[in-house]
Structure formats: structure tokens, C-alpha cells
Amino acid sequence: MILYDYFRSSAAYRVRIALNFKNVSYQRFSVNLLKGEQHSEDYRKLNPQRLVPLLETSSGRLTQSLAIIEYINETYPDPPLLSDDPWTRAKQRSMAHVIACDVHPLQNSRVLKYLRKEKQSEPAIKMWIANWMRAGFETLEQQAIATPYLGGNTPKLPDILLVPQIYNAGRFEVSLDNFPKLCAIAERCKTLQPFLEASPDYPQGG
Ligand SMILES: N[C@@H](CCC(=O)N[C@@H](CS)C(=O)NCC(=O)O)C(=O)O
Known part of the structure; x- marks a missing residue:
């Protein structure tokens, strides 16, 4: 592939x-x-x-x-990256969609490019990014009931979405102080090989 x-x-x-x-x-x-x-x-x-x-x-x-x-x-x-149980699977997808549907599209490069073209200032764009990222993280912080991962005992789809979004928070200097559960989950994930080797910071990852 x-x-x-x-x-x-x-x-x-x-x-x-x-x-x-x-x-x-x-x-x-x-x-x-x-x-x-x-x-x-x-x-x-x-x-x-x-x-x-x-x-x-x-x-x-x-x-x-x-x-x-x-x-x-x-x-x-x-x-498996999703649960066998239909209800748990739907909940996992629901958390993943918070990031994929409601956060990421608002800060993707073509959106930021458009805002710059429309003469929005860099501070205003930074606030825009942080606002939508925080809204998503606030939701997920409350929904982070399963342990030790968002998806339960093992990393599942929402964890796969969370880690890159946390990476983006770092890039855009969005404070994660209010999201201790999400930070702990992301840190846990980042020690695992599939996450580690996929990271933009992994050697040859670039
Ligand atoms: N919903 C799409 C989003 C894909 C997307 O936004 N990709 C970004 C990079 S993260 C991109 O290609 N941006 C290029 C551009 O904005 O011109 C997906 O999940 O695959």
C-alpha cells in the first residue's frame, strides 16, 4: 500500500x-x-x-x-481499533468525531490560508484555533471516563485521533493545563510503538 x-x-x-x-x-x-x-x-x-x-x-x-x-x-x-459491542463502538466513534468533524476542519491549512487571505491578523487566527481546539478538548476531558485510554483497556479509534490533535496543540501553542486526563492518556499512548513510529518527530518520519 x-x-x-x-x-x-x-x-x-x-x-x-x-x-x-x-x-x-x-x-x-x-x-x-x-x-x-x-x-x-x-x-x-x-x-x-x-x-x-x-x-x-x-x-x-x-x-x-x-x-x-x-x-x-x-x-x-x-x-481491533473499535469495540465489538455496538454501543461502546458508537461511543468510541462519537469521541473520534469530536476531533475529526468539529475541531480539525476548523484549523486545517486551507482554512488558515483563507483567514490570512481575508486579512485576519495572526493573533486573531491563533485565538480562532485555540477556541475550537479547547471546545473539543473540554468535551473529551469530560467524556474521558474509560481508563487507561479514551477507548478503554487498549488504545482505540479515539486515542488515534487524540494524539495527533494534542501534537497540533503544541504546534499552535494551545495550553493544555485544563485537560489533565487527555494529557495523561496522550503521554501513555506516546510510549507505544505504533504512536511513537507514526509521530512527525520520529526519525525518518519527516
Ligand atoms: N477530513 C479529512 C481532512 C484531511 C485534511 O484536512 N488534510 C490536511 C492536512 S491535515 C490537508 O491535506 N490540507 C491541505 C490544505 O489544506 O490545502 C480527513 O480526515 O482525511
Whole structure:
């Protein structure tokens, strides 16, 4: 499989974690978002949405990180990234969607680029990012009832979403002081190989 990726893309970071959990070997093809390579003619042919990640599989090309992760989870069942129990599984997806649907899209690079084009100041943009990130983290901090991970006994889909988002908080200098449970969970995850090797800071991760 080939993962079209950018090392600092948090949506791609999620997919790398999932692939690592399943011990699936894959090649990374870097699409440099800073250089605008997502807009190149070649990449547009692969993904008309002009975003990473994109996973090239034997069945074809797949976009959208959550769809990709669920596909990986179903094709490589071990270890499971979602619970067997429908209710617990729905709760895990619900937590993942807080980040994937309600936080990340508001601070993705094309949104920030648009705000800059509309002459918003850097401090105003920073406040915008922090506001939506905090809103998501406040929700998840309350929902973090299972231990030791968001998903329960073992890391599951919401943990895979949490760690890259916490990484983004660091990049954008968003204070995590009010989210001790989330920080503890993320720290725990980061010691595990699938998270460690997927990190943008991991050697050859860039
Ligand atoms: N909902 C998409 C979001 C993908 C996304 O926003 N990717 C960002 C990087 S994290 C991107 O490619 N940005 C390029 C741009 O904004 O031009 C997913 O989960 O895959």
C-alpha cells in the first residue's frame, strides 16, 4: 500500500498510527503541503479534494482518514481499533468525531490560508484555533471516563485521533493545563510503538 502523506498532517498521522497497529507494511509518498503539492495536476487526479491522506490499496484509492482507518481495521482485524459491542463502538466513534468533524476542519491549512487571505491578523487566527481546539478538548476531558485510554483497556479509534490533535496543540501553542486526563492518556499512548513510529518527530518520519 502507498500512503500519500505529509509528516505534519494530523489526518495522515492518524492513518500512520492505525497502519502501525496492524503491522501493515506500506510506503509513504510525501505530498509537501507547504509547497502546495496537493494542488498539483498529478495529485488532483488522485484526489480531487486535494487533501492528504490518501491510501492506495489493491482495491483502489481511498481518501478521508476515518474511512481509511475503518477500512484498515476491517481488513486487518487484529488488534481491533473499535469495540465489538455496538454501543461502546458508537461511543468510541462519537469521541473520534469530536476531533475529526468539529475541531480539525476548523484549523486545517486551507482554512488558515483563507483567514490570512481575508486579512485576519495572526493573533486573531491563533485565538480562532485555540477556541475550537479547547471546545473539543473540554468535551473529551469530560467524556474521558474509560481508563487507561479514551477507548478503554487498549488504545482505540479515539486515542488515534487524540494524539495527533494534542501534537497540533503544541504546534499552535494551545495550553493544555485544563485537560489533565487527555494529557495523561496522550503521554501513555506516546510510549507505544505504533504512536511513537507514526509521530512527525520520529526519525525518518519527516
Ligand atoms: N477530513 C479529512 C481532512 C484531511 C485534511 O484536512 N488534510 C490536511 C492536512 S491535515 C490537508 O491535506 N490540507 C491541505 C490544505 O489544506 O490545502 C480527513 O480526515 O482525511
